[in-house]
Amino acid sequence: MNNKEVMAFVDEHVMHTYGRFPIAIEKGKGATMYDFDGKKYIDFAAGIGVSSLGQADEDWVDAITQQAKTLGHASNLFYTKPMADAAQMLCDITGMDKVFFANSGAEANEGAIKLARKYSFDKYGEGRAKIITLINSFHGRTITTLRATGQDVFHQYFFPFTDGFCHVPSGDKEALLEAITDDVCAVMIELIQGEGGVMPVDKEYANFVQDICREKDLLFIVDEVQTGVGRTGAFYAFMKYGLSPDVVTSAKGIAGGLPMGAILAKNTCSGVLGAGTHATTFGANPVCCAAAKVAIGKISDKKFLEEVEKKGEYIREKIIAFGSKKVRGVRGMGLMIGVIVPEGEHKKLARKMIDNGLLCITAGKDAIRLLPPLVITYEEIDEGLKIMKNTLDAED
Numbered sequence: 567m568n569n570k571e572v573m574a575f576v577d578e579h580v581m582h583t584y585g586r587f588p589i590a591i592e593k594g595k596g597a598t599m600y601d602f603d604g605k606k607y608i609d610f611a612a613g614i615g616v617s618s619l620g621q622a623d624e625d626w627v628d629a630i631t632q633q634a635k636t637l638g639h640a641s642n643l644f645y646t647k648p649m650a651d652a653a654q655m656l657c658d659i660t661g662m663d664k665v666f667f668a669n670s671g672a673e674a675n676e677g678a679i680k681l682a683r684k685y686s687f688d689k690y691g692e693g694r695a696k697i698i699t700l701i702n703s704f705h706g707r708t709i710t711t712l713r714a715t716g717q718d719v720f721h722q723y724f725f726p727f728t729d730g731f732c733h734v735p736s737g738d739k740e741a742l743l744e745a746i747t748d749d750v751c752a753v754m755i756e757l758i759q760g761e762g763g764v765m766p767v768d769k770e771y772a773n774f775v776q777d778i779c780r781e782k783d784l785l786f787i788v789d790e791v792q793t794g795v796g797r798t799g800a801f802y803a804f805m806k807y808g809l810s811p812d813v814v815t816s817a818k819g820i821a822g823g824l825p826m827g828a829i830l831a832k833n834t835c836s837g838v839l840g841a842g843t844h845a846t847t848f849g850a851n852p853v854c855c856a857a858a859k860v861a862i863g864k865i866s867d868k869k870f871l872e873e874v875e876k877k878g879e880y881i882r883e884k885i886i887a888f889g890s891k892k893v894r895g896v897r898g899m900g901l902m903i904g905v906i907v908p909e910g911e912h913k914k915l916a917r918k919m920i921d922n923g924l925l926c927i928t929a930g931k932d933a934i935r936l937l938p939p940l941v942i943t944y945e946e947i948d949e950g951l952k953i954m955k956n957t958l959d960a961e962d
């Protein structure tokens with residue numbers, strides 16, 4: 567099959583939920599991908615920050631293969647070992663105490679929301695269930711996490727949404743204090759708003775949020791679904807910010823490409839979701855956990871994280887040095903990068919870059935978002951940047 571045939575095949579049988587770019591990816595190795603016409607692409611997208619080890623990492627493939635041959639699924643009605651291995655690694659690295667495994671970011675956030683509400687219910691009874699999130703945030707696509715998302719465009723069609731959320735502007739301490747009424751149980755924030763446009767949240771403000779949460783016994787939840795597992799050059803962005811959240815949610819890159827979400831919690835609240843209160847059939851799947859062990863093990867290495875930081879700086883400097891009229895600036899940390907272009911032109915420019923052989927995505931109103939595999943080589947980076955420069959030059 568060629569690209570056109572695969573696209574027609576998909577459109578015939580799969581719901582048209584996505585505005586897909588008009589290519590069909592067939593295969594890849596590291597940060598180099600190929601479509602069904604045999605055309606090569608440099609991958610600056612990693613499947614939305616998921617393929618952190620790139621395509622076909624040998625250790626990852628071996629671990630998955632071995633685990634699939636041993637035990638593919640048993641459900642959470644039984645004990646299995648890979649989940650403990652992966653959870654132990656996450657706790658050792660982060661200083662968090664316990665993990666709940668889910669299957670996606672939205673699900674991890676949904677679980678964190680339940681955890682926060684029950685924490686408050688157990689301690690204070692009914693009527694303290696509201697969760698504050700930031701304007702321009704993104705927390706997922708379920709009815710509840712859409713409501714948690716602080717962007718009005720997501721609050722359409724699917725009424726009624728879950729009650730009990732309010733949104734405050736990032737960085738505005740007064741607005742936060744005003745929003746903390748007696749019915750609030752938690753504050754949930756991203757540290758770099760990903761979908762919202764690669765917008766880092768101010769460090770002092772994030773610490774202020776944490777302090778006020780401690781003071782009022784609100785749970786401080788950090789949504790690290792996109793920023794997590796090495797993406798920003800720290801294992802989690804909260805570690806870079808010097809924070810100590812009660813709850814951290816993780817997904818995207820956590821298993822290097824297999825579906826997994828996780829809620830990490832401190833002992834102060836990790837016992838709240840007792841037997842019968844929360845569950846998932848697929849969660850902690852042994853094959854996904856085996857994959858996560860490889861991803862977490864490689865990425866948590868200090869040298870690996872330093873490389874992520876260096877590669878990010880290298881890419882940001884090179885892009886600024888293009889001197890393109892279209893580039894208004896560069897935002898982000900590590901290998902989570904937003905190239906700021908004139909408002910409304912990001913999608914058109916991303917499409918052109920893809921046509922020219924560079925996979926990238928967009929965010930917010932004005933950002934071309936780069937989330938390359940963390941293992942991307944300098945050779946691949948240079949090749950990708952060349953395509954980006956040529957594409958931008960053609961626009962100047």
Ligand SMILES: *Cc1c(COP(=O)(O)O)cnc(C)c1O
Pocket residue numbers: 669670671672673675704705706707756760761789790791792793817818
């Ligand atoms: C992608 C994302 C989600 C949703 O994750 P899914 O796996 O698509 O459900 C939630 N929060 C943030 C910050 C994200 O970037």
